[in-house]
Amino acid sequence: MTEHRDQQLRQLISLLKDADFHSGQKLAEELSVSRAYIWKLMQQLEELGLEFESVTRKGYRLIKPLQLIDAENLSKSMAQRGLSDWQCEVLLLTDSTNEQLKGEGFRHKKLLAAEYQSAGRGRRGRQWVSPLASNLYWSTGWQTQMPVQQLGGLSLVVGLAIINALGNLGIKGVQLKWPNDIRYQGKKLGGILIELSGDVAGALQVIIGVGLNMQMGATAAKQIEQQWMNLNEIGPEISRQQLLTEATIELSRALELFELQGFEAFRDAWQEVDECYGQKVTILQQNQELKGIGAGVDATGALLLQTGKGIMPIYAGEVSLRFRH
Secondary structure: OOHHHHHHHHHHHHHHOOOOOEOHHHHHHHHOOOHHHHHHHHHHHHHOOOOEEEEOOOEEEEOOOOOOOOHHHHHHHHHHOOOOOOEEEEEEEEOOHHHHOOHHHOOOOEEEEEEEEOOOEOHHHOEOOOOOOOOEEEEEEEEEOOOHHHOOOHHHHHHHHHHHHHHHOOOOOOEEEOOOEEEEOOEEEEEEEEEEEEOOOOOEEEEEEEEEOOOOOOOHHHHOOOOEOOHHHOOOOOOHHHHHHHHHHHHHHHHHHHHHHOHHHHHHHHHHHEOOEOOEEEEEEOOEEEEEEEEEEOOOOOEEEEEOOEEEEEOOOOEEEEEOO
């Protein structure tokens, strides 16, 4: 997409964000384009997952009001909270925030968010549904001297930082499903994707991707194959910008502690929100199926699986965990 079309879409969203009706003629005048071109832009917004209605003689109206994330205000908020050394960028459209941070795009302490991802990913190559301006999708660049074998618990630490941020904003009762799912009452709220590059003996470039369902519409969610829910169904309604700020502050603190003390410093906190603890689970790993009961995690963040042959550690990677009854 051209930068000009990107700007036109931003301008159109800004005009429509109040969820009131706006005539096609007025919108065309504001953007200095034809009404037919406005229709094309509206069709593109629909393709990107934005839900609206069109009524003759009234115009266009978004189904619900929205607010785009503002990178400048995000930077100011974070600086006021002590993160003045962080860099913030917000894209309207991208393939994947994790992809954009790789290689030349990588920066230590960089927060990159997007309003829409065309190729958002979860673990094991799964698609992450990313409708426009509905949820939160962001990645964080973090460079560390920690050896790769000590990073096994990192996705758990990130999950705990998200839970702390939600708690600070009044949303309680959220749990974590090992190794990277954020859930509430058995339904998925979000997920975490960690990707590494660089020297495995140190100076690793770590990209931490997070997706959180905030106010996703049912149409966009048709592609999701598991039970899910939106954060704004749980507790006080919070803005995406507010949560992104709080989550980054908590993540910054967590990463500092993790680098100093490793996962052991977070183990007790994890036990309190561990959805798998005491539950019957099945582990799918390398065409092998293991059944047991969740028994917490060890000091490296590995899942402890209670089996008939004793407790077995399960390490994150190409592994899938499912609950069973």
